Every structure is written in C-alpha cells, then in structure tokens.
Amino acid sequence: MNVNIFVAAAMTAALVGAAPTADAQTGAYARAAVATSAQQRPMRFSSDLGTAAGSLVIPLGTASDLEMRAAALSAEEREAITRALTSARFNYRARQTLSLRGIGGWDRILVVGLGETPSASVVQMAGAVTGRALLEEPGAVQVLAHGLSSGDVAEFATGMGIGEYRSDLYRDDARDAETLSSTTIIVEVHAETQVLYAGRGRALIDAMAWTRDVSNEPANVIYPETFVRRAREAFAGVPGVTIQVLDVAAMRREGMGALLGVGQGSERPPRLLVIRYRGRGAPADGPIVLAGKGITFDSGGISIKGSAGMGDMKMDMSGAASVTGAVLALARSRAAVDVVAIAALAENMPDGGAIRPGDVLTAMNGTTIEVISTDAEGRLVLADALSWAERHLDPVAVVDVATLTGAVGGALGGEYAGLFSRHDALAAQLNAAGSATGELLWRLPIDDSYAADMRSPIADLRNQGGTGAGAGTGAYFIGEFISREIPWAHLDIANVAWTAPNDWKPEGSAAFGVRLLERFVRDFQPIEAESED
Secondary structure, eight states: OOHHHHHHHHHHHHHHTOOOOHHHHHHHHHHHHHHHHTTOOOEEEESSOOOSOSEEEEEESSTTHHHHHTTTSOHHHHHHHHHHHHHTTOOOOTTOEEEEOSSTTOSEEEEEEOOSSOOHHHHHHHHHHHHHHTTTOOSOEEEEOTTSOHHHHHHHHHHHHHHTOOOOTTOTTOOOGGGOOOEEEEOTTHHHHHHHIIIIIHHHHHHHHHHHHHHHSOTTTOSHHHHHHHHHHHHTTOTTEEEEEEOHHHHHHHTOHHHHHHHTTSSSOOEEEEEEEEOTTOOSSOOEEEEEEEEEEEOOTTSOOOSTTGGGGGGGGHHHHHHHHHHHHHHHTTOSOEEEEEEEEEEEOOSTTSOOTTOEEEOTTSOEEEOSOTTOOHHHHHHHHHHHHHHHHOOSEEEEEEOOOSHHHHHHTTTOEEEEESOHHHHHHHHHHHHHHTOOEEEOOOOTTHHHHTOOSSSSEESOOOSSOHHHHHHHHHHTTSOTTSOEEEEEOTTTSEEOOOSSOOSEEOOTTHHHHHHHHHHOOOOOOOOOO
C-alpha cells in the first residue's frame, strides 16, 4: 500500500477517536517515523572551517576562549563578535545564548555559554540548547570547537541531536528531512571525537527520540500492543537482544492478578514486555533490571479523574518508555552490560469489566491487595513486574521507574525526581548517575510507619495509604513485592517526565531517566544485598 494512504488512514482513525485498524496502526507508525527522521541533521566532524554560509555556533566558557575558538575567522568578524558580546553584557554562564546576524557571510552566529569549568552534562545541555535554538534554520551549521576535549565535543554534538527533537508528529508543517543541511563540528582531533560520538552519542540521541515519540503519541496510537510493536522495531537486528512478551494467557498462568486487574477494564489487553540485552564482556553475575510503569492511558478507572488535563494521561507510560529507551541506548552502543527492561503495560479504563474500589486482587507473589482507589494503578502493575523479575531473572539490582504520584511534585517541585531505596549503596550509585547526567534525584524516606497506612482489614495490603506521605507510601507498597535482600530502588518521575517547553526541549515528554539509567548501568558496581536497619 502507498505510504500516503497509510498516513491518511492513521490520521482518520485519530480524528474519529477509533481504535486504528491493523493497516492504520502501521500508517500511524510510518507517519511518526517520518517525523522523527526529519529532526536529525547529519553530523560530521572536520579540522577545517568551511565557507561562511548558514549558521555558525561558538561555544564559550570565558571571554578569552573566543580568540582560540574563532581563530579561523577574519579579524573583522572576531572584532564584531567581541563588540556584540560586550554590548550584550554576555557573562558566559551555562546555556546562555546570544544570536548575531549580519556578520561576515554568516546568516547567523550563535554564541552559547558553557560556564568556566563545565561538567560533561553541562556541555551536553549547552549542545541541546543549541540544537533547539537552530530548529528553524534550514541552512548548514558549523560549530567552532577548537580547544575543547574530544569528550566534550562528543557531548556537545550529542546534545545538539537531543535538542533537535520535535514533538509535532502530526503537524502538516513538520520539517522535511530533505530540506535540512548538515552540522559540521570543527575540531583539531576529529577522528577521535567521531569515534566517541558514533559509539555512544548517536545511540543516546536515537533512544531519547524513541522514548519521547512513544510518550508523545496519542493513546489511540500507543497502547500495550503497539508499544510492544514499536519496541520490537527499535531493537530489530541489534546483537545481544532477546525479547519476551507475556500476553493475557501467559500472565494468567503466572498468576499476575494485579497487572491483569488494571487492564481488564479496557478493550486493549495488557502486556508484559521483557527486553534483555547482554553485551559482549558483560558480567556473569546476573542482570540489572529496570522496570517501568506502562499505563498507556490513565482515566483513573472507576475512580475516574477530572476532565481537566486528562488528555495528558497518555504520558503515564513514561516509566516504561524510559527504561526501554535506556536499554536501547546501551544495546545500540554495544555496552558491556547485562540489563533487562520490563515494561508493565496496561490501559486503565472504566468499562463494565473494570476493577472496583473494594475489590481484592492477588498478585503474582501471592500477596492479596484491597483496591482502595483504581487510580492507584501504577503500583499494581509494578507489583507483578517486580515479582516476575525476582522469580525469573535473579537480578543483581532492580530499579523501577514510574509516574506514580502527584505528591512527589509537592515535595520536590520540578527539578528533582524522587528516589526511594532501602539500600544506601544503590541509592548512592543512582544519585551519582543523576549528577553526572543532570537528571537529578532527591532521596526520600521509606519509613516502617508506612506499613500501618497500607494495612487492610480484608487483605494483606491496600493499594493506597492515608492522607500523609503519598509518594512514600506508594514506594513502600512497591517495595513489598521484591525481597529485601535484592538491592532495589524506586524512582517517582511524575513531576519531571512531562514538562512545559524550555530552552532545550519542546512541550511534552522529557524522556527523563534515559540518560540517568544508561549512565547508572554503565557505571554499576556490585552491591552487597543488605537492607537498612
């Protein structure tokens, strides 16, 4: 079938709100894939500055950097840039930008601040700011990077690719890939930089784009079955990857009553997606498991949400998207790690078959759960995901990621995700990965007093605590489905997964957790399985 016919079918299904047909589903993916491919400029590295045309980018940490970085420019061009920086009182702080036009033959000169002693994450974010600032510039881009280390240049190039992401997947005026020229990074040792970028940076850009795409897609396009399909396509042909999918029948055989209970109110059946990547040279002591909440649409179920903002609940699968994206980045870059992404996928809807407040579910590990609110469903799907991981994978560590509670935003605002763990060494490694990538975590308590909040008169647990520590009681509940001997942490990303547009990203998914978890897995050090006192 003609691609244009596929696209028309998908758009028709989206407009009427119907579940797409098989052909329309394929068309929706083709449309999104075209949009994503259009967002990336070809990246090149060179020792020589090309013709003065298009956009020129000059990253600067201090005023003295200009002489070295812009040595290839004419004296008149350097003098004009210096005057503009002085006039604008440019202070070179990280992510500060100054756009100049009418200098030499350049359509635009963009000066980007790095700060005096930038970390790798700061350099990458400066690159992302640059990529976003140049979104509407169709001409070629050249970046003067003389004097930066090969590692910093690779980070800046990676950031540019991340910043070029666009979320307008279904806009008629979305950018056409054929209209984009290339980006050329001008650096002394370009061969080494190219290896660093190709080995890791390119994989991270693609994984971030994949994660944001599936999170930004509407719920009539992404639901459990199509999430699985997208993941299969993303990992196709990648060495070291095995994929297992549990359908409803398989989950029934496993006794996964919590995940199945959440999904039983929807016409779209739930799935448990398990993606394992074992790289060459990976440790042989067992995998690191990353488990993600994958509620592809959360109406709240019978405990239905208010209408305001409900459309954003297509992003309630961001945890599943991020753990899948992190493993995609590791696998495509051939990292020497053993890691598993588990996506616990369901749609939480309120039809006649849906679970009700007061119902009792039995999780895979035999724990019975009284449903207090059907809108506290993320912890239910993760309960079975963690139980499955412990039974089948013998993990060395488990980290779950979820848009779990609004309470975490009340505690931490929009800068930090909530980190909960009973294992200090694991929490320290996650915090270090967050600091290294700029995806920051703040550790919050899992207090033993939360046990009383989760106690049920009819079952082992109830799925919602009292009116107090909402984020903490949610974490406590999930932790009851993994042995205390296994190092485990819970990341509540509800306040950082879906954010307003800013200088480095458009509206929608931030793909929070992809960079953090990719770094965490790469740097992981074995942990003795000791719970806190």
